[in-house]
Amino acid sequence: MSGIIEDRLRDAMAARARTVRDDGPPPPLPGPRRLLWGRWTLPLAVAVVTVAVMAGIGVTVRGGESGRPPVLAPAIAPAPPFYVAAVVTSSTVKTKNVTRIDSIRGPLGVYDSRTGERTAWLPALADSRVAGLGDGRTFFMAGRERKGAPLRFHRITLTPDGEIGERVALPLPADLRTETLDVLAASPDGRKLAYSVSRPRAARMTEVRVADVVTGEVHRRRTAKFGLIYRMVWVGGDRTLVFSWQDDDRPFGQEAMLLDTSASGRDLLSARPVDGDTTFFAARPGGSSFVTREGGKNVQVPSLVEFSATTGRRVRAWVPQEWFTPVAFDASGRVLLGIVRGGAPARLDGRRVTRIKTPELPQGQDVRLETTW
Structure with a gap:
């Protein structure tokens, strides 16, 4: 039959x-x-x-x-097989005049997206930051062998089982100064790294550096205005960066700015501002737009907004079924990855949020995952 x-x-x-x-x-x-x-x-x-x-x-x-x-029914593309995450434990410290939140970040581990099991530890480096290509296999790591040591950069490739298969030191000049490494971002083709460093507050200096990992050439953009960069991603290829900037004039919000790294000029804040108060962006590889979360603390479910990297203006907006913060697209540009309330990793398909498997976390504490793809 x-x-x-x-x-x-x-x-x-x-x-x-x-x-x-x-x-x-x-x-x-x-x-x-x-x-x-x-x-x-x-x-x-x-x-x-x-x-x-x-x-x-x-x-x-x-x-x-x-x-x-x-x-x-539309086919659903699989999420990247592995992600990198660190367990962050926060505590509230109260003194006579100030209440602050102290956070301690644990070591960086590799986790299986299907099971949540840890498959490997990344090298233990001081002041470490990590960035991925969205394929779940290739990651870049920056850090110091010890406090005060030069800043070094490595490319890490995972095996099909999620173990460390290759660790290659990149030919970038060692930074002997003592700036703080804030953010690291890898271009979609893996050829360029962008990272921000800041000096002590008295120096009032923030700088973004763009490094070619093949030639070792480094270009710098800086500003004498004190501020912090919380997030930075490449839009499309290896030319445009979008970053979030917060300074003393905006103590309760970040401003998103578009930086053409191929243009002449040295002033970091000459970058073009984005039309709106935006944070936490993710850019689709090869595309000309990026997705951000928009909305304050009093918004039950913040909107997601897509912006053009060419004009800096809105393309469209929508509201997911629950709170979702975009972090990255996968290498194909089909899967939008991010986190939900509490810091658990998840994916977004249209408006539907699906959680990704995570390791068991300690109970009774303010604990979250800091996740990178």
């Missing part, structure tokens, strides 16, 4: 194959992907079902609204 069904489906597909055409990839986030309605929808469904029957794969078909043909 199954052979008869396969033959009929195959004949139907062959008879109508000339009407099936490829209109390219589905549109990007947000929202479910829908096929365009037209005279070729039914043959396309027949073709897909035929292939599924022949391969023994189950296909889920949703019933459409009255009078409409069914819509094939």
Whole structure:
């Protein structure tokens, strides 16, 4: 019986194959992907079902609204196989005049996205920062062998089992000064690293450096205005950076700025501001836009907003089903990764948030994961 069904489906597909055409990839986030309605929808469904029957794969078909043909459920791309995370424990310290929050970050480990199990430890470096390419296998790490030692950079490649397969020292000049390393970001092709350093407050100096990991050449952008950079990502290729900037004039919020690293000039704050109060961005590799979270503490579920890296203006906005902070796209640009309340890693498909497996964390403490892909 199954052979008869396969033959009929195959004949139907062959008879109508000339009407099936490829209109390219589905549109990007947000929202479910829908096929365009037209005279070729039914043959396309027949073709897909035929292939599924022949391969023994189950296909889920949703019933459409009255009078409409069914819509094939969109395929969900897998998340990167591994992520890097550190357990951060926070505590509130109260003194006579000041209340502050002290945070202690544990060692950086590699974790399996499917099971949440730790597969390896990254090298223990002081003042360490890590950045990934979104493939779950390639990470860059910066840090010092000990306090006061020069700043060094490494590329780390994981094995298929999530263990450290290769650790390569990059030919970047050793930084003998004692600046604080704040943020590290890797370009999508892995050729460039951008990182920010800051000097003690008295010096009132913040600097962004862009390093070519092949040639070792380093370009610097700095400002004499004291401030901090909390987040930095490459948009598209290895030319434009978007970073969040907070200074004394904006004590309760960050300003997002776009920096063309190929343009002449040395002043960091000559970068173009983004139209809106934005934080926590993620940029799709090869694209010309980035997604940010927008909304204050009193907003129950903050919006996600997509901005153009060319104009700095909004492209669109949507609200996920629950609180979600974007961190990165995967290397394909199909999976938006981030964290939910409490710091657990998750992925966003349209408006749906799905948690990614994590290790067991200590109970009864203010504990979260600091996650990197």
